[in-house]
Amino acid sequence: MTTSKGRVRNKRGEGAQLRDEIVSGATRLLVQGGEHSVTLRAVAREVGISAPAIYQHFADRDAILFAVAEVAFAELEHALNDVGDHADPADRLRAVAVAYLTFAKHSPTRYQIMFGGVWDASKSLQRTPSMAADLAELGLGAFRIISRATADCIEAGCSTGTDPHADATALWAGLHGLAQLQVATPLFPWPSGLQSTLIDRLALLRG
Known part of the structure; x- marks a missing residue:
């Protein structure tokens, strides 16, 4: 208020x-x-x-928006960590991915600012080069959770992948794309089961 x-x-x-x-x-x-x-x-x-x-x-408006993004990423990281214990690594990875999409759906404005939707990170970096280290770390906590869950799947034989970092990056990119599309086009006839299909394919999970 x-x-x-x-x-x-x-x-x-x-x-x-x-x-x-x-x-x-x-x-x-x-x-x-x-x-x-x-x-x-x-x-x-x-x-x-x-x-x-x-x-x-x-220092300026950009610095405030960056701080808002930092807090939002911390909340996302907490949501990904809070998926509970799963005996099956594949189930845990699926839960982490669903938690990611759920966060984006329930906090669309925060999600937009996390990924530069209401500010230009590149221009901010040009104006303030000292932000480089902070920008490089932004969101890595959440990504590391996805990466760790992906690596666990590969190690357990639940995934046909061989490169945890590359596979986690592909999964993250796919989740981000779906999250953005569903916020931008809520009336599109999204197929039922799309989330599960996308997650399993991008994470190379075995059937």
Whole structure:
């Protein structure tokens, strides 16, 4: 809920709390109003601070959106980790893949910003080369879960694949493509069982 009221000044050592509130405020604006609703002034109003106070934590709008993406990727990573135990490695990989698609479906706005849908990562990198290391790490936690599950399938003989990294990359690309398509074309007559078919084929799982 947007407010123009001033906030109580954080105590010494509570700067991290304000940073988190700025990211949460930007996320709310994105979910409620889309990309154009996120400006430094709008975020400041949402959090209840002055616009200049944002610069204590973020250099510009891109930096805020990057932080929102980081939080969203952390939530995705948690969702992929939280699929429970599966005795069969193939079942675990399928569960991880379905959790990925479910996250994208239930959080379409966040998913868009995670992959540059409302900001241009390349231009941000040109403006701020120091972001390179952070951009290189963005999303790797979630990918490593997919990669580890893929490797377990290959090791257990559940998959005909031989290169865990290449196979996990192919699966991730396919999941991302399906997630984006289903958000963009919700009225398309998607075949029943498409998710299972896509996952099994891309992961080279044995029948």
